Amino acid sequence: MIKLGVIGTSWITKMFIEAAQKTTAYELSKIYSRTIERGENFLSTLSTNDVSIVTTLSDLYTNIDAVYIASPNALHFEQAKAAIEAGINVIVEKPAFSNPTEFAIIEELLASHPDVRFFEAARHVHQSNFKIIEQTMGELTQLQGATFVYQKYSSRYDAYLAGDEPNVLTREFSGGALYDLGVYPLYAAISLFGTPRAVQYLPTLLRNGADGKGTANLFFDDYNVTLLFGKSANSYLPSEIYGLKETIVISNIAELEEVKYYDGEGNADTISEKVADNPMIKEAQDFADIINDPVAQHEHYNQWFQLAKQVNQTLFDLRQSAGIVFPADELQN
Incomplete structure (x- = not known):
């Protein structure tokens, strides 16, 4: 034990x-x-x-x-x-x-x-539905990138709007959207696609210099992977992985409740398993x-x-591309 x-x-x-x-x-x-x-x-x-x-x-x-x-x-x-x-x-x-x-x-x-x-x-990469996604990707005719979305209004954002500085939304505590919800789509992207040759982060900054939401672009030789994430708004968009004509559609890249495979004719097949009550x-x-x-x-x-x-x-490289500096970076230099 x-x-x-x-x-x-x-x-x-x-x-x-x-x-x-x-x-x-x-x-x-x-x-x-x-x-x-x-x-x-x-x-x-x-x-x-x-x-x-x-x-x-x-x-x-x-x-x-x-x-x-x-x-x-x-x-x-x-x-x-x-x-x-x-x-x-x-x-x-x-x-x-x-x-x-x-x-x-x-x-x-x-x-x-x-x-x-x-x-x-990083709980989602251990789940069975993530393994199913990985296996199905290997069966696509031609891989053409992905769009992963994870944007959820933070329970602490109201406090921020009221003038407070919640830890999770400050650079002092290495917080912000990228270093919170953004880790989920990034983990999925690197696990499924490998190391990008270049990255770019376009954040929407809060008054304290932390990022409230943003778009990250991961550049590979033959395609790009786009990540949309944030803590200052809600999104209900699914995530997608693109084949030539086929598409894998994921209800939520962090929770993986439902995964569907669309063939070249637009016919959908649910390929996911029932998720555990505790992920x-x-x-x-x-x-x-x-x-x-x-x-x-x-x-x-x-x-x-x-x-x-x-x-x-890659988290660090994305931050660097956006000019976001944490106090922890200065302490380690």
């Missing part, structure tokens, strides 16, 4: 805990929170009570096997670094780190701790399989690590 500690007390942490428990591979051991009261309030929403609430990383990183990190983006690096130094496996919510400098430091640290595994929690179960199981048997699962681990590394680099 993997003794699990968590950082963060939001809905996504609760979802991962429930997913981990459903795999039966994990045992929730500790919750890290800034205050005991906040941690206890979060614990009261869970179906387990035999859990310690801690307020320091040193207490968290004692007698656990893995930590799930779902704090604000800018805090991921130091928290993951401390975990690896303590010999703890790391599962960090996307995006893992603010820039390639941070990623390189973590990669070097992992090399000196060969028994520790690092994972970026994080598959990634939690994949991570547990690697932690429990790293030798047998080395190929999968290396594949996901390299994918995370490339996504991190």
Whole structure:
């Protein structure tokens, strides 16, 4: 049983805990929170009570096997670094780190701790419907790119409009649309199409210099992939992958509830499977399989690590193209 500690007390942490428990591979051991009261309030929403609430990383990183990190983006690096130094496996919510400098430091640290595994929690690429999309793409007559859409009005945007500065919408915490919802279509694009030869990001900036929404263009030799994402408006457009005459239509590139294949005559066939109630179960199981048997699962681990590394680099390149600078970039220089 993997003794699990968590950082963060939001809905996504609760979802991962429930997913981990459903795999039966994990045992929730500790919750890290800034205050005991906040941690206890979060614990009261869970179906387990035999859990310690801690307020320091040193207490968290004692007698656990893995930590799930779902704090604000800018805090991921130091928290993951401390975990690896303590010999703890790391599962960090996307995006893992603010820039390639941070990623390189973590990669070097992992090399000196060969028994520790690092994972970026991009849940959709682990789901069965994503594998179906990947397989169907291989059957297209000629691949001609894609348009991926993930735009959802943020629950924190009203606070921003009222004059507040929510962490998720500030550069100080490595936030904004690209480093939140934009990670989903970007992860899908790089996983399915590979590394683009060039990128361009056209953001709509907020008053604080962070991006509220935007369009990212990924340029490949024979086609382009366009990503539309944002936190300041809602979109109900599906995502599409283009063959010659065929098209794969995805209801939501992050949730993957329904996937349809349209042949050259416009006839549609639903090719997706029913999604699990909790979309994080598959990634939690994949991570547990690697932690429990790293030798047998080395190929999968290396594949996901390299994918995370490339996504991190492309996020940075897109930001650079738009002139968006995070304080974390300056701190690492």
